[in-house]
Amino acid sequence: MTHCVPASGSRSSGSGIDPRLARVNTAPPTRIHPTAIVEEGVRLGKGTSVWDNVHIRRDAQIGDDCIIGGKSTIAYGVAIGNRVKINSYVYICHGVTIEDGVMISAAVVFTNDRFPRAATSDLSQLRSSDPDEHTLPTIVRCGATIGARATIGPGLEIGAFAMIGMGSVVTRSVEPFHLVVGNPARAVGAVCRCGEPIYRFGQADVPVQLAPPAAAPSPMITCSTCHAKYHIMDQAVHEVSSG
């Protein structure tokens, strides 16, 4: 019921074409700030804006109606879906896939190598930055939000519509609709697809609209903001209707 659409970045300005030309060919236009570096093979969807001093490395794919905030870096081969908002100073490394409607707040950092080294053991040669067996892919599912300055560990899945608190260090995958905070990040509750908190986990799991101590908590929760309905059992959140 989460209507996840795999990141495609497929509606693009065309492989092998300088994406700056998309300004001429698409409506609404793709906008690229003159200080941005967009490497060869990058595909940008229509209506996407790339702000100042952004660096998008070769073969990255970015869908329609996205915003890439100033000073952000997107590594080669990264796939980003449609209507993704990326704030300033974000670092997205190789191996990351971001589905539709994801929000990545300022200064978020992704990682893809658990035990990285710069050089060979004898320090005589720089190691290649190309992907190898140590490169761990990460996927951010549709509608998720990553709070400002969060760090995302390698090889993780951030579930659909999950929310990661500002400053979190995420070392484990995050379940759909979960709200996680802290270092290491732990699930503290659930949020609606609209972003409203709907449930707090803990000793007495209760919907946020019920003040504890309450009657036995109901596994059926209705968002007070958008009226989406959820079934929550053992911290597993299932969307019953989207409001």
Ligand SMILES: CC(C)(COP(=O)(O)OP(=O)(O)OC[C@H]1O[C@@H](n2cnc3c(N)ncnc32)[C@H](O)[C@@H]1OP(=O)(O)O)[C@@H](O)C(=O)NCCC(=O)NCCS
């Ligand atoms: C995680 C978040 C959604 C929680 O919001 P909330 O439910 O209103 O939380 P509250 O402010 O009621 O705080 C509840 C508890 O969680 C703690 N807390 C809140 N955010 C936290 C965070 N990011 N990391 C660690 N603890 C956090 C509070 O200190 C409080 O603890 P306490 O009960 O011991 O005092 C919010 O704090 C957050 O980080 N939002 C993202 C902001 C952001 O990055 N925006 C970017 C675009 S501008």
Ligand SMILES: [Zn+2]
């Ligand atoms: Zn809602």
